[in-house]
Amino acid sequence: MKMIESVARAICVCMEADSTNWRIYQDEAKAAIEAMREPSKRVEDEINGWFDTNDSEAGKRAWEAAIDAALKEGC
Numbered sequence: 001m002k003m004i005e006s007v008a009r010a011i012c013v014c015m016e017a018d019s020t021n022w023r024i025y026q027d028e029a030k031a032a033i034e035a036m037r038e039p040s041k042r043v044e045d046e047i048n049g050w051f052d053t054n055d056s057e058a059g060k061r062a063w064e065a066a067i068d069a070a071l072k073e074g075c
Contacts, residue, residue: 002070002073002074003033003070003071003073004026004029004030004033004070004071004073004074005022005026005029007029007032007033008022008023008025008026008028008029009022009025011025011028011029011032012024012025030071033067033070033071034067034071036067037063037064037067037068038064039059039060039063039064043063044059044060044063045059046059047059047060047062047063048060
């Protein structure tokens with residue numbers, strides 16, 4: 001399942017809507033994913049802990065790349 005679809009389905013559940021109508025929440029799903037593009041300091045620090053590098057921006061770039069990939073895959 002693609003990320004936008006997955007988030008749209010989760011929104012659908014939260015809205016207590018018929019799960020077959022998840023497509024009507026695609027715009028909301030995209031907005032939610034886009035809002036996550038800028039990682040919080042805690043998220044950035046956590047991701048940087050996974051990299052064996054002196055590049056303090058590596059985690060941020062990886063996070064942004066993951067969010068961008070999710071948005072590009074569509075539904």
